[in-house]
Amino acid sequence: MLPDTMTEPTNFTGSHSLLRSLEYEGVEIIFGVPGGAILPAYDPLLDSPIRHVLARHEQGAGHMAEGFAQATGLVGVVMATSGPGATNLITPLQNALMDSTPIVAITGQVATSAIGSDAFQEAYTTGLAMHCTKHSYMATDADDIPNLIHEAFHLASTGRPGPVLVDIPRDVLKQITTWREPHLNNLPGYKPTVSGHPMQIRAALDMIEKAERPVLYVGGGVIKAGAAPELLAFAEAVNAPVVTTLMARGAFPDDHPLALGMPGMHGLYTATTAIQKSDVLVSLGARFDDRVTGDPNAFAPDAKIIHVDVDPAEIGKVRAADVPIVGDARSVLNDLLSGLRARREVADSPAREDWFAQLSRWKDQYPLAYEQDPDGPIKVQHFIERLYSITGGDAVVAAGVGQHQMWASQFWGFREPRSWINSGGLGTMGFAVPAAVGAKVARPDDLIIALDGDGCFQMTCQELITATTEEIPVKIIVFNNGGYGMVKQWQNLFYGGRLSAVDLGFTYPDYPKLAEAMGCVGLRVDHPSEIDNAIEKVLSVNDRPVVLEVVVDGEEMCFPMVPAGGSNDRVVMRRDEL
Amino acid sequence: MQHTLTVLVEDKPGVLARISAMFSNRAFNIHSLAVGPTHQDGRSRITLVVDAPELEQLKKQLNKLVNVIKVQEMEPAEALEREVMIVRISAQPATRGEVRDTASLFDARVIDISSSAMTFEVAGTPQHLRTFLEHLGPYGVIDLVKSGRIAMKRESELSPAPVTAGVGR
Numbered sequence: 045m046l047p048d049t050m051t052e053p054t055n056f057t058g059s060h061s062l063l064r065s066l067e068y069e070g071v072e073i074i075f076g077v078p079g080g081a082i083l084p085a086y087d088p089l090l091d092s093p094i095r096h097v098l099a100r101h102e103q104g105a106g107h108m109a110e111g112f113a114q115a116t117g118l119v120g121v122v123m124a125t126s127g128p129g130a131t132n133l134i135t136p137l138q139n140a141l142m143d144s145t146p147i148v149a150i151t152g153q154v155a156t157s158a159i160g161s162d163a164f165q166e167a168y169t170t171g172l173a174m175h176c177t178k179h180s181y182m183a184t185d186a187d188d189i190p191n192l193i194h195e196a197f198h199l200a201s202t203g204r205p206g207p208v209l210v211d212i213p214r215d216v217l218k219q220i221t222t223w224r225e226p227h228l229n230n231l232p233g234y235k236p237t238v239s240g241h242p243m244q245i246r247a248a249l250d251m252i253e254k255a256e257r258p259v260l261y262v263g264g265g266v267i268k269a270g271a272a273p274e275l276l277a278f279a280e281a282v283n284a285p286v287v288t289t290l291m292a293r294g295a296f297p298d299d300h301p302l303a304l305g306m307p308g309m310h311g312l313y314t315a316t317t318a319i320q321k322s323d324v325l326v327s328l329g330a331r332f333d334d335r336v337t338g339d340p341n342a343f344a345p346d347a348k349i350i351h352v353d354v355d356p357a358e359i360g361k362v363r364a365a366d367v368p369i370v371g372d373a374r375s376v377l378n379d380l381l382s383g384l385r386a387r388r389e390v391a392d393s394p395a396r397e398d399w400f401a402q403l404s405r406w407k408d409q410y411p412l413a414y415e416q417d418p419d420g421p422i423k424v425q426h427f428i429e430r431l432y433s434i435t436g437g438d439a440v441v442a443a444g445v446g447q448h449q450m451w452a453s454q455f456w457g458f459r460e461p462r463s464w465i466n467s468g469g470l471g472t473m474g475f476a477v478p479a480a481v482g483a484k485v486a487r488p489d490d491l492i493i494a495l496d497g498d499g500c501f502q503m504t505c506q507e508l509i510t511a512t513t514e515e516i517p518v519k520i521i522v523f524n525n526g527g528y529g530m531v532k533q534w535q536n537l538f539y540g541g542r543l544s545a546v547d548l549g550f551t552y553p554d555y556p557k558l559a560e561a562m563g564c565v566g567l568r569v570d571h572p573s574e575i576d577n578a579i580e581k582v583l584s585v586n587d588r589p590v591v592l593e594v595v596v597d598g599e600e601m602c603f604p605m606v607p608a609g610g611s612n613d614r615v616v617m618r619r620d621e622l
Numbered sequence: 623m624q625h626t627l628t629v630l631v632e633d634k635p636g637v638l639a640r641i642s643a644m645f646s647n648r649a650f651n652i653h654s655l656a657v658g659p660t661h662q663d664g665r666s667r668i669t670l671v672v673d674a675p676e677l678e679q680l681k682k683q684l685n686k687l688v689n690v691i692k693v694q695e696m697e698p699a700e701a702l703e704r705e706v707m708i709v710r711i712s713a714q715p716a717t718r719g720e721v722r723d724t725a726s727l728f729d730a731r732v733i734d735i736s737s738s739a740m741t742f743e744v745a746g747t748p749q750h751l752r753t754f755l756e757h758l759g760p761y762g763v764i765d766l767v768k769s770g771r772i773a774m775k776r777e778s779e780l781s782p783a784p785v786t787a788g789v790g791r
């Protein structure tokens with residue numbers, strides 16, 4: 045811990061205070077790109093123990109901070125200059141807002157005297173951030189910096205986590221100041237509720253105990269709350285099946301007998317249908333997203349809803365809750381569990397034989413399916429299964445957005461929280477490469493693999509130069525299906541096969557060459573018989589990033605599928621069912 | 623349906639912008655908005671009249687803003703609601719007396735006058751202002767501005783006084 049106040053050298057500025065404040069918050073890594081307005085902060089950075097990872101684009105830096113945060117639960121930090129630096133951050137900020145990822149963005153701003161004058165590289169950053177952060181600040185006095193940064197970290201990491209932006213004008217960065225240990229100002233409008241109301245906890249238990257067809261509908265909030273162990277204990281104690289949304293993959297082990305996998309638009313038949321037929325649906329840190337509910341009016345029509353969320357605004361937003369519980373998932377699960385134990389022996393859980401028999405019939409009848417012709421072309425699903433089997437699933441997997449993302453979620457067996465990093469709410473193409481880089485920086489000893497699409501890869505692949513130069517050996521699998529597979533699938537299914545602007549071709553770029561040019565090892569595989577070999581090669585490189593291009597079937601479609609806005613009663617398993 | 627909300631906020635930069643940004647972002651409509659300081663340092667109160675079928679989500683989204691301290695919905699029966707209006711009514715010398723007499727029933731003050739118009743200041747409940755306009759409107763409204771509604775919760779248990787011209791201000 046740093047002393048309360050320090051005698052500073054007379055040239056101790058706002059920038060020094062910023063760096064010391066970040067150190068005080070425990071920051072070890074900043075992802076960023078410098079520029080005019082933020083320049084003053086980059087000078088003391090040279091003397092700081094904080095490592096700066098120089099991204100090639102601020103969007104990349106932002107997604108790295110998100111990958112870092114998703115992989116660890118810590119606050120990710122990104123730094124950028126004013127104007128274009130700040131506007132390039134909008135996508136990751138909104139992405140972090142939608143996925144409740146704790147990041148703090150520090151942006152430079154033109155000097156206070158120039159604000160509002162359309163100065164060079166001026167943008168109204170706090171205004172832009174208003175719609176895409178949990179909160180934002182503009183520093184007006186360098187003496188406030190320690191408290192502002194402290195507050196920013198507090199807001200980003202507590203309650204429902206999210207992105208917070210601190211905009212600092214250049215003159216404030218250069219202002220002579222002293223550093224004081226921050227204290228949390230009273231925030232009269234910000235008091236997140238942590239514990240659920242005891243009465244509602246009892247009501248929830250009554251309802252779950254009586255349920256014949258309960259389902260635990262688990263969202264990303266469970267991972268954020270660090271509640272995976274509590275979830276496991278509770279699910280076993282009440283003997284209820286568990287579905288994990290796209291944001292919650294890994295919150296519950298897929299190989300557990302109670303696990304039903306991912307529900308929703310491309311979810312597993314049994315997961316989607318179990319919710320649909322449930323009589324009690326226990327939502328834990330999930331938000332009834334349209335990709336999960338399909339037509340909300342036809343969603344789980346017979347279910348009573350227990351809705352647990354730390355954000356009161358989520359409760360009742362889409363579906364009225366019969367038992368609303370505002371609270372942190374971990375605290376509420378603990379209370380539910382101790383409430384249950386006070387009532388009875390856990391061994392006396394209702395057997396719910398009919399329900400489990402029904403679930404296993406669905407699993408047998410409607411498994412995930414695809415066909416891999418041994419002569420090719422390679423199917424993404426098959427490749428993912430091989431990768432899973434060869435790595436034993438001991439990896440953190442990041443994904444882009446599109447068909448490959450859905451297949452990754454469907455075919456990878458997740459066992460641990462924070463082993464799946466993806467852009468769920470915003471669906472941001474280009475997320476995977478920088479997010480994987482951020483995750484690898486955070487967890488250098490773990491195997492970090494991005495499963496990316498060719499379209500997504502082309503949006504942010506320059507961050508592999510960052511990975512090479514900063515010695516961050518990520519592994520990138522690019523599924524080259526010659527285009528925007530997911531968009532093409534919609535055009536095939538809903539626009540009569542009229543393909544418009546979805547063809548990227550298989551030829552350019554030459555992925556291995558592009559990878560080599562960026563200092564990575566570049567590999568390609570295009571025949572099923574070569575897959576295992578290629579994977580072994582990818583796994584054998586540990587001193588540099590590796591890119592493996594997997595040339596795959598460009599016509600394959602992703603199923604199961606509930607067409608957008610359709611009822612979850614109709615899960616389409618094959619193309620000819622549409 | 624119109625609802626009146628009073629929102630106690632921290633007097634921080636951008637707080638009003640954040641609130642209006644949230645409204646436009648979530649497609650809620652603001653009918654009127656009035657903002658001013660309270661008796662407490664660093665606290666302002668915003669009175670919003672909103673058009674929304676249902677307020678629950680709106681209140682929650684307001685509460686979610688870090689600088690929003692308290693959101694209260696005012697049921698009409700328990701609300702003390704006031705508004706100020708400045709209105710310029712066409713009044714030729716021949717009708718001036720009539721206009722002034724009618725306006726005086728509403729305790730409206732003449733604050734400007736010209737050869738063809740009189741300008742009044744009227745304060746009272748929204749109903750009071752509506753009734754004023756029902757009676758004076760036919761002479762011809764040339765210009766009109768309203769302060770936006772402000773409101774406070776009634777302390778007394780009394781049901782609100784019946785609104786008639788001249789009372790209920």
Ligand SMILES: Cc1ncc(C[n+]2csc(CCOP(=O)(O)OP(=O)(O)O)c2C)c(N)n1
Pocket residue numbers: 444445446447448449471472473474496497498499500501523525527528529530531
């Ligand atoms: C930034 C951004 N632009 C556009 C889209 C719309 N979009 C969704 S999926 C997709 C295609 C993704 O292509 P690819 O990465 O090759 O994945 P595939 O579906 O082929 O597996 C597009 C264009 C998006 N999600 N994000």
Ligand SMILES: [Mg+2]
Pocket residue numbers: 446497498499523524525526527528529
């Ligand atoms: Mg593709």
